[in-house]
Amino acid sequence: METNPLPLHLSHVQKPSLIINRTHSLLHSTALATLIYYRSSTIFQTLKTRDKPIFPLLFLSISELILSFIWVLSQAYRWRPVSRTPFPDRLPEDEELPAIDVFICTTDPNKEPTVDVMNTVVSAMAMDYPVDKLCVYLSDDGGSDVTLNAMKEAWRFAECWVPFCRRFGVETICPKAYFLEENHQKKDCRSDFLAEKEKVKEKYEEFKKCMMSSREKANIIMTNRDHPPLVEVINEKGMNEEVGDGVGAQHVQIPLLVYVSREKRPSLPHHFKAGALNVLLRVSAMISNSPYILVLDCDMYCNDSSSARQAMCFHLDLKMSPSLAFVQFPQKFHNISKNDIYGNRARSIFTILWKGMDGLEGPCLSGTCFYIKRKALYGSLMSEDVDIMKHKQYFGSSNDFIKSLRRHYKLNHCDFSNAMFFKEIQILASCAYENQTKWGKKVGFLYFSVLEDYFTDFINLHGEGWISVYCDLARPAFLGSGTTNLSDVLVQSTRWSSGFVEVAISRFCPLLHGPKQKEKQMSVLERMCYAELAFVPFYFIPLWCFAAIPQLYLLNGIPLYPEVSSWYFIVFSFIFLSSQSKQIQEILSTGGSIQTWSNEQRMWMIRSITSHLYGSLDAFMKRMGMRTASFQPTNKAVDDEQLKRYQMGKFDFQASNMLIVPVVTLVILNLVSLFGGVTRMVVINGSFNEMFVQVGLSFFIVSMSYPIVEGMVVRKDKGRVPISVSILSAVISMIYLLLGSFIIMYW
């Protein structure tokens, strides 16, 4: 590598975005400062004269402050966006490439269809990387036989799939996706290719049928939450038989495949995905101990065969490598419909935010699709010279594991037939192993928050002075399945909100927490990015206020905003228009459309009203010890009818009342007050000038909520807003408006 004068990768600052962003920041922040001045002076004046209602003014001002605060934090992403290009052709010879362990997590065979999980497994085995330097581990938190058996089938299928991909340089290495897009592929008419393809296709159908039939046998597959650890190296001869020298001798043709089901006991905490990943870290250390790890969710298959090589362009860069913890790829989805009604592409995160962080100290760890350095996960102790006792305090009692810390990748030397060796692995995968150790606290993935990715990164990776890199290329490296119905979307984002708020209100709050050593501290801008993520759920406060307070006062004809003729009206309008147009500019420049904007805007409102509120409550309750952590995995199995509605761009309101009622209530409330307010304005002449902002606000909310109104009154299908929900919501909004008006009038 040293002899190679060409760089392995290049990065360049996105100059035009940078200029637009900084100019916008300057203008917008000036307007915000003016707004804050206006609000505080009106509040002081009102306190003196008492000529206006003070409480709504206070609520609105607090809301505006919260929005401004989050906006200020979010400017850090806009400071210095960069893009990167790796050059895999310039990598050293295959013999010199480091080994990679692939970790795949699955937990529930009912929600996570086995066929898809196995497609992920097989796609990882087929990556364009030396076979003897790739080991694939599947963690099965469901402890299900169906999954274990499917692994054996997957191994058998991989035996023909992997050589096929390599021989013909197949790019789409996930079999399901490959055979789906078959018709669009450029025609390769070599007869040997066609013959081979037919054969492979047949094998794939067989493989699929095998899994389907074993699933059908049990309609609901039992998952086992009470079982000892089970680790199996999958190979031809079945369980754990002498692959030991086999691996070297019998000519490896496909990567090693290992099934891991850690011990589960109902009474003991298992810490969800973070717990599963930590077991994989220990078990893999004994088997392959590769210096790099690729983490994948079971629904995220490898789409591009070259992602490992792309990642290595950064990890093997001599200048960057010593401080580089991980290379993050974007999460992209194969099942998000074109108009993406739920704004679920996570567009802003993966096109704007992570690119912005990449220009600072690097993007945030995103749960899946990243190549991480094993050493970075072992914590700061690795860089210190300490004795074995200290190591045991950190990593637990296993001598073999501790030896692995100083050992390099050595697949051929581990003896799978040795009973002692397997005993040790079982101990490492047991519940008790982590007791009195630093696993989950200082070592591995951390347990404090259900957002194990974000938290581990903030505390142990970026927080310990590591950096990361973001690699987003035109051809998606990985493709996953995103949530495609409203209920799942909101449940998932409630989990995330809860995870973020948990961190925001703890001693790990990104604004306050940091290492003592100066050289490890992250920059203020990078810290602002973490803080922005943590505080985003607090959007629920301003959004609830803006959707309920001005409306009540509109109905009662009491102005809360400056009148149109006032100079401050221009300030309010400017802030609204400038933030919307910045949003639109970002969306258009990242391939979106105006429709993307309205979908995202609507979902931002719905999320803030529901998920962010419930997530925050959940976090506060956990903080007070009233709730325990939970991780409800998203549903990856699809309901055909729901899917059809989703693809047609129709909202699906089949969700719990808790999620739907608040949204519908606020829509009705806005409709009523808009109607009532405008009527009042027409009848009681002249208040147009001072009520304009309130009318505009309600009008904006109502027009953004069209799909909800449609779901209430127009639609007749199963996904419409249930009548009972509409009635309940109407009653709640009437009570609020009547009670509110009563208080306003007589208090």
Ligand SMILES: O=c1ccn([C@@H]2O[C@H](COP(=O)(O)OP(=O)(O)O[C@H]3O[C@H](CO)[C@@H](O)[C@H](O)[C@H]3O)[C@@H](O)[C@H]2O)c(=O)[nH]1
């Ligand atoms: O007890 C558990 C729970 C989940 N998982 C696995 O974790 C992954 C992510 O779960 P999923 O239900 O797909 O959640 P998502 O909301 O889609 O996941 C996003 O959010 C998670 C954090 O909440 C991150 O870990 C993920 O990488 C990120 O894609 C899946 O492979 C699961 O099988 C486990 O292994 N054990």
Ligand SMILES: [Mn+2]
């Ligand atoms: Mn997922």
